[in-house]
Amino acid sequence: MRILHTSDWHVGVTLKGRPRLDEQRAVFRQMVEVARAEAVDLVIVAGDLFDTASPSSDAQKLLFTALSALQGTGAEVVVVAGNHDNGKALEALRAWAHAAGIHLRGSLGKAADHVVTGETKDGERWKCAALPFIAQRHAVRAAELFELGAAGAEANYADHLRRLVAALTQDFAADTVNLFTGHLTVVGGKVGGGEREVHTVADYAVPAAIFPPTTSYVALGHLHRAQAINGPCPIRYSGAPLAVDFGEEDHTPGVAIVEVSAGVPAKVRTVPLTAAVPLQTVRGNLEQLAKAEPDEQAWLRVFVTEPARAGLRGEVADLFPNAVQIHIDPVMRLDRSEPRERRSGRSPGELFGAYLTENGHDDPAVAKLFSQLYEDTQTVAEEV
Known part of the structure; x- marks a missing residue:
């Protein structure tokens, strides 16, 4: 199957007071063209859909139009909330998203609720564990929702995430394309310059070893620089589709195109997005x-x-x-x-x-x- 992996859209972001919705509209138009040209089976948007938890009506309209257009290419669409998003507000739109053919996960629920399954036109079965951003103060509550036993008193954020990921990936089978998407910082990742620092510091970093070898591909968001992470399975940040500030001016915005089959290592290439203003x-x-x-x-x-x-x-x-x-x-x-x-x-x-x-x-x-x-x-x- 073929996947388009993208993240960190930050719809509604401004540059020193200059609105950038027109730029983002052009970028999304190009992204849809890529999805159609590549005949992708699945689009994964790994968080930070908006730049702020209180987006404008124009920003919301642009986001939903872009997601609908990607779904209109014939691809399934899986979306998770990031640390910039209002997860509960996005979760409230889940019924609309489902009706539109979009798998949206804004906030935490039961473990089974975060596993999306599907089958490509060619009959390849896939399973995607979709985990929205989890703040430190919500990590314990997440474990309770997943019906996990109490963690030790010394458990840190990485310990909690390890248990959550294990619960979501425990049923990964050898004859299925097993995917994981989340919005988090993995040890070894390099920041791009526009991330919210408090959520990329050491307390929020998790080791790549939390993802099991049975995972065919891990599609991450949060770090704006496109990069692969060494680990027990293919792990990658797609990078942002446009530079959000001057700390990212040397980046080449793009999307990751992933080709993967059950039991076969994922092959990843980056398709640049040139519509953004440099x-x-x-x-x-x-x-x-x-x-x-x-x-x-x-x-x-x-x-x-x-x-x-x-x-x-x-x-x-x-x-x-x-x-x-x-x-x-x-x-x-x-x-x-x-x-x-x-x-x-x-x-x-x-x-x-x-x-x-x-x-x-x-x-x-x-x-x-x-x-x-x-x-x-x-x-x-x-x-x-």
Whole structure:
């Protein structure tokens, strides 16, 4: 059978206040084209459907349209919630999803409720254990729902996850394509840059050994960088379909296409998604920036390597209309080991001037503006 594995859509994400729904709409359109061209039997979306737990109505409309379009290619669709999602809100839509031919798991239920089964057009049987994101505070409750015995008092998050995965995969058979999908951090995975740090730190990391060798393929979400993880079975993060911030500008967004049969190791290849607007960083002084030739379509982050002065940011913005971040990065700083000048007995204007000099902002125009504002405040105070 053939699987399209994707995750971390973050529908509704913005870039420094710039909406990106149009970009995401184009990406999903291309993803549907890939699913149709590859004639996939199953689409797995491994969490973080939305960027926020309170998505806008436009974001919700786009998500459900994309999922319906993927199902419309003839593929089964399995979806789990991620840490950015409101799992209970997604679970409330489960009846709609089922009617639309989409297997949605937003929050935890009984163990059997998280196992989805199906059969391809060619008669290949598959079974998918679908586990939504579990916060640490809910790990014990998950064990209770799965009707597992009490864990030891010293049990940590990884211990709880190991028991949950064992319960979900215990009936994996040799004549079936056995799949697992979840939204979690596996030891050895490299973060992409846009993940929520609190949910990728060591306390949330689980070893790859929690997945049994009987698993044909593990489709993970949470880490935005596409990568394979060494383990007892094929384990992979599909990567995000577009870079959510500049920490991911060197990524190649895409989806994983998996070919797998019962008892045969999965073969995985990445199909790039080129519809997303790229992110790019440029650096230099104003003269160097004027000669730069960044991608005309890219969202830009600009580092200006010269001392700050009045109007510099505006000049850079004129050079790069697509700049969403402009950082003035002075290259000339006073040696901090030198003692600062005496402050007592000096006028506010002198103190402000010294502050500008110490921080590499020796700009007469700014100093003059400070003097005018200070004089105005003193005049008002005297009149009162």
